Amino acid sequence: MKMIFKNALIYKEGQFEKSDFFVENGMFVERPSESSKKNLQGFYVMPGYIDSHAHIIGVGKKYLQLNLENVKSQEEMYELISKCNASVVVGRGWSEEKLKGCPDKRMLDKFDKPVILIRRCGHVAIVNKKAMEIAGIQKEDGIFKEEELEILKSKFPDENYEQYFQVGQNAFLSKGVTFVHSDDLHGISWENLKKVLLGSKIRIFEKLYLPNVDQLENFNEFGRLTERVFVGGVKLFADGSLGGKTAYLSKPYPNSHGYRGTKLIDEDKLRQYAELCKEKRIQLCVHAIGDAAVSEVANVFKDFPNNRIIHVQLIKKEDLEKLRETYISIQPHFAFEDDEIKKSHIPQDLDALTYPFIEMFKMGLKIGFSSDAPVSPEDPKYVIEAALKLGFSPKECVDLYTTANAQMVKIPLGKIEPGYMADFAIYERNPMKFEDDPVAVYVAGELVWEK
Structure with a gap:
């Protein structure tokens, strides 16, 4: 498909510039020949948001x-x-x-x-x-x-996954999210998930939940499933959640008789996974929330660059530097959603930083935003509202919801300029006020959602 979009207000580095832009074969290009034209006079155009961790x-x-x-x-x-x-x-x-x-x-x-x-x-x-x-x-x-x-x-299998997926992807698209690093292999077989993904309108980087080493060793379907779906990661859990008191801490939870949470994987097994993922050239993504869980993941990942840790709500200062070459999917809104939990569940003598997302950013760590939907709303505006309160600038928020998350998976996305994939959203009013949803959304230059 070849298209010229005329007179648009295009997002570039925190500002909007009135210009035309061009799409050919799913990419932004300098200028295609013999193209259809669409006039976007008065409309704003943003790169599609990329959610670095969610469940469609x-x-x-x-x-x-x-x-x-x-x-x-x-x-x-x-x-x-x-x-x-x-x-x-x-x-x-x-x-x-x-x-x-x-x-x-x-x-x-x-x-x-x-x-x-x-x-x-x-x-x-x-x-x-x-x-x-x-x-x-x-x-x-x-x-x-x-x-x-x-x-x-x-024990209660649910076969409605195709319907769930359709509703889920449309929910993301309606908020201007064109790409999700998804984690959906729970309670569904790989064959059934693959059938669902084959019909995806949204762009997906799928992180497969393979809790046994043998499963990873024997799985040989990593790579591009369709033009929009790439199976390129493995998801593991180092611990649980802070609110559920299953996050793994270095000190006991208050009034818990010595209970420190749930340790779901040890360093030796994690290192085994990291070695296998390196061999298969895929990304290892590990859920870790408590400081003890984060510490164990950091000890392994310092030797295996370009893998990913998800959440990192509690972390010891000495472990921050170990994550210098690790991608980190964070959820700024948890810093506020968990206010009461922080007061009641974190030990007073815990020597760890709590929700230090702005500190990570200032250190230059490779962070990117995510919603963790359905835990929280799939809406980038909700996440960005929290990030602004933490001290991120509007431009930094957009960068961390677009280009930073594209870099996590080495895909040219997040900018409206030649050489980048043509994923974008069209708004009636200035989207940098973070008040409105888009009126139209395109993935690979194709209209996939319209208000």
């Missing part, structure tokens, strides 16, 4: 299953479950801060069908008696965390 299928589930993000009482939760017609009620998004505690299992046990309510972080769930009976797993308190939660969810 998970976002679709948020909108199609029971969304608990805004539930503020046990009574409201009971009413929502009562109105849900699904034979298995799966909800996600509750938090102790909004709910003033965890979901009441005694209330959930009143329902004569399975109820699985997953915390906003995705690492903890409260499950009713009926769900445990059907799954053949019994826990008196109904609390499932980390790997045991994954086992429980496997």
Whole structure:
């Protein structure tokens, strides 16, 4: 396809310049010949946002299953479950801060069908008696965390992944996100995920969850799946979440009788993965939140450059330098969403920096923004609002949501200039005010979403 876009206000280095721009074969070019023309007089054009860590299928589930993000009482939760017609009620998004505690299992046990309510972080769930009976797993308190939660969810397979993916990708596109570094191989086979990805309109860098070394050794389908989908990473978990008290800390959680969280991988195994990923020329991406988990990942990654660590909410000062050659996906909004958690869950004597995202940036570490949706909204405006409060400038925010995340995966994206892939969004008003969503979104020069 060859197109000339006329009279647009084009984003360049924090400013807008009135100019034409040209697209040919999915790329911005100097000028194509014999092109169709589109007049964008008065419209603003931004490079597509790139989310460096999110879950497209998970976002679709948020909108199609029971969304608990805004539930503020046990009574409201009971009413929502009562109105849900699904034979298995799966909800996600509750938090102790909004709910003033965890979901009441005694209330959930009143329902004569399975109820699985997953915390906003995705690492903890409260499950009713009926769900445990059907799954053949019994826990008196109904609390499932980390790997045991994954086992429980496997007992209730959900085949609606294609619908979840379609809803999820459209949610991202509607916010001007044209590229997601996604993590969707949870509760779905690779063959089924591959079928879903083949029809993707959005650009994807897929990070596969392969929790066993043998799986990685035997997997030979890394590389380009389509023009828009690249399978180029492996996702591992070093620990859980701070809110769920499964992040791995160097000191015990307050009033926890010595409990420091959940260590999900050791350094030797992590180093084995790093060696294998180097051989296969793919990126190793590791979820690490607690300072002890981050420290172990940093000890390995200092010897394996250009891999990625995700979250890094707590970190010892001496570990920052070890991550000099590591890409870091951060979530600025967590610094504010977790205000209450920071007060109650972080030990007072913990010798670690907390949510030091602006410090990382000033050090020159290779950070990039992400939403971690569906944990938080998939909207870049939401993430950027928090980043501005932390001290990032508007231009820095855009850079860290575009070019920085493109560099993580070595793809020419994030700028509207010749030689870059033609992913962009069109706005009616100045998008640098971070108030409006786009009216049209293009991926590889193709219109994929329109208001």
